[in-house]
Amino acid sequence: MALDHAILVSLLEQPGSGYELARRFERSIGYFWTATHQQIYRVLARMERDGLLAVRAVPQQGRPDKKEYSVAAPGRAALARWLHEPVEPESLRHDLAVKIRGAAFDDPAALIGEVERHRQVHSDRLAHYLAGEHRDFTGPDAPAPLDAGQELQHAVLRGGIAYERMTVAWLDDVLATLRRIGGPSAPDA
């Protein structure tokens, strides 16, 4: 299970509370691994119980205390072990592709709005990634010689950028196809 390992990596990059992790999972890490706060709290509790993580209660003024988690030695070892194991190349779960094939049995033109909406989301994500890349890696405020960790984060971000660019281009292709067949051919049903 990779959620454990995603949390370990994130805590090694920067210790933090469950709440903070949940927000990171909405941002950088979450681009490649999503998780809700419930999942995160449950996994943190389990990993702490198993001695992979250390907790420290941090009092805050005007707020409930937060539990700051950091990676203990056994957690680091568990991550290292996982890094040396092969993982399965992932398979996609692409609802929209199912819908596109399904549109043949309904009205293809009715899907245009939905595809446009997805295109917008991916286009926004792309802009967001590009802004992050400029801020952290390629812009004037970026650290001059990147260390290994930053190089790797940048490489992963380039993957996200390539993915979103590819997706936007593909959805444009799909839209053109839907408009082409929406005209001449009648819906199948």
Next chain:
Amino acid sequence: MALDHAILVSLLEQPGSGYELARRFERSIGYFWTATHQQIYRVLARMERDGLLAVRAVPQQGRPDKKEYSVAAPGRAALARWLHEPVEPESLRHDLAVKIRGAAFDDPAALIGEVERHRQVHSDRLAHYLAGEHRDFTGPDAPAPLDAGQELQHAVLRGGIAYERMTVAWLDDVLATLRRIGGPSAPDA
């Protein structure tokens, strides 16, 4: 839940047994939605119980009977309803990206073999998709004017091709990065 709908689409394209569906999910449909035979049998049983599918026992010589499922009217209606609902743009679950970021806390060079293995898998899938595209859509044996369903299947396949091409290129980028930082910089641990 999209497994139901993926099954409906697949059965509309071609009725078949659970076993046949499981094999389709290893091929075309499975490129965008994976499922094991257990999942498929369970969902087929539920959908039949709910009247979305019709079953027909087909005797076979030298083999156990197979249950051929096809989509009943309520199933078609359920699919149509889903097609008109918005779905969430999916988020990735990319183990390898987690590993790449995690490599900063281990030996980056140790990840090269793993990344090469993934590159090979994606490169094979790409070749496989391209062969399928030539066979079904662009080659001399393809149907001359494609109908709407075929146009849409082709559009989805083009998405798979674009995805695999993008992934192979990105993994090359990652490999170059790993080799670059593997030399000068020492492992963090």
Next chain:
DNA sequence: CTTGTCTATGCAACGAGTTGCATAGCAGGA
């Protein structure tokens, strides 16, 4: 002064997905 939002954590229930195992006949190779 009440309502809503943000930080911060968590329980309980459910549904989705995975893994291991079982059955059963037939075909082909060592």
Next chain:
DNA sequence: TCCTGCTATGCAACTCGTTGCATAGACAAG
């Protein structure tokens, strides 16, 4: 002959992931 593998279906147990709800103090807007 025995072992492996393929077609064909399914149960049981488990883990993973999602959804709804709850608590609780601080702060801002209406």
